[in-house]
Amino acid sequence: MLLIRCPWCGEREETEFRYGGQAHIATPRSDVDDASWARFLFHRDNPAGPFAERWVHIHGCRRWFHIVRDTLTHDITRSYLPSESPEDAG
Amino acid sequence: MADSEGMAVRLQSLPQATQVGFRVTLASQMSAANALGIPALPGVNRFIGAGGLLVLWLGPDEWLLIAPDGMVEWESRLRNAIGADQGAVVDVSANRVGFELSGPAARDVLASCCALDLHPRAFGPGGCGQTLIAKAQVILAQTDLETYRILVRPSFANYVAAWLEDGVAGVQGHAKADL
Numbered sequence: 282m283l284l285i286r287c288p289w290c291g292e293r294e295e296t297e298f299r300y301g302g303q304a305h306i307a308t309p310r311s312d313v314d315d316a317s318w319a320r321f322l323f324h325r326d327n328p329a330g331p332f333a334e335r336w337v338h339i340h341g342c343r344r345w346f347h348i349v350r351d352t353l354t355h356d357i358t359r360s361y362l363p364s365e366s367p368e369d370a371g
Numbered sequence: 372m373a374d375s376e377g378m379a380v381r382l383q384s385l386p387q388a389t390q391v392g393f394r395v396t397l398a399s400q401m402s403a404a405n406a407l408g409i410p411a412l413p414g415v416n417r418f419i420g421a422g423g424l425l426v427l428w429l430g431p432d433e434w435l436l437i438a439p440d441g442m443v444e445w446e447s448r449l450r451n452a453i454g455a456d457q458g459a460v461v462d463v464s465a466n467r468v469g470f471e472l473s474g475p476a477a478r479d480v481l482a483s484c485c486a487l488d489l490h491p492r493a494f495g496p497g498g499c500g501q502t503l504i505a506k507a508q509v510i511l512a513q514t515d516l517e518t519y520r521i522l523v524r525p526s527f528a529n530y531v532a533a534w535l536e537d538g539v540a541g542v543q544g545h546a547k548a549d550l
Contacts, residue, residue: 289431290416294486296503340508341501342430 286360287338288346301335304347305366329353333367379476379542382535385469385520391436391445392429392466395458406452407436418499418512425520427499427512435463435510437522467510468528472535473518480538481519487511505534 283295303325309317326332332352337345349359349367359367395403395412404412407426412434413419418427425437438445450460472480478489487502488494499512507527512520523531 290500292488293502296486340503342433344430 283355283357285336285348285357287341287344288360288362289344290338290341293338293341297338297340298336299339301337301345304333304335304363331358335363380472380474380480380539382470382472382480382532382539384532385471387440388464388469389436389438389440389442389445390462390464390466391438391449391460392433392463393436393449393453393458393460394430394433395453396432399453399457402452402454403434403449403458406448413499416500417497419497420514425512427510429501429510432458437469440464466524467522468525470521470523470528470532470535471514471518472521475517476542477517477519479542480535481511483538483541484534485509485511489513504531507531 284292285295285298286292287298306321306325309321313321329352331349333347333349335345335347337343345363347359347361347363347365347367348357350357361367393403400412404410407421407424409419409421409424409426413426413428415428415431418425420426423439423442427435427437429435436445436449446460446462453460481487481489481504485502485504487500494500494513496513496515499510501508501510503509504511504521504523507523507530509531510522512522514520521531521535
């Protein structure tokens, strides 16, 4: 069981959250070629180590936020607002 | 729903109340607070009880007002105070029903079904949060040292009550065993 820090509500149990996949995926312009569009839709990083990902506090404040989670150890090193980048979040 | 009478803890259902959910920009939060007669809207994970009203923090720009039924037109009063382009006000009176869990063992009962940290170092009177009781989403507010108010969607009410009654039975079982 993970203890996840919602940037608004504080630390809560994993069961209050839903996972939203990799963070910081920019939507391309609609006129890109099919290969780029397919990469945007289907291709995601799968690192063994720190990974920036989206979560939503679905049973709490219902807000989306990002965390940096180590996929090997489950250590969560950062929790930050979607408007921030993983580098400038504390 | 039957009340559970016991030495250490008591569970009862609360009468129907007016509930108004509102979201409001920073610019209009003061006028919303004025309309409710409170100095400021409550901050993160807090609620304010004043003059029979309860104002609960639900999210970074979102609050819930609970008021006695039929006294004041809170929805229109809040809407006028907030202004058309500064937020949203919705009557959600039928959205949730209320329970009150009180007594020295109330926190032990909640510990049987709710993962929120209710220890005094993390929570206390004036604290509120949206969390889970078993698998049902609830709004939990601690109104005094030994009293919690639980708001749950009506279709989950029997389920949550069953979990709480089970917790009450467990606490009372322990109490008897201690004698």
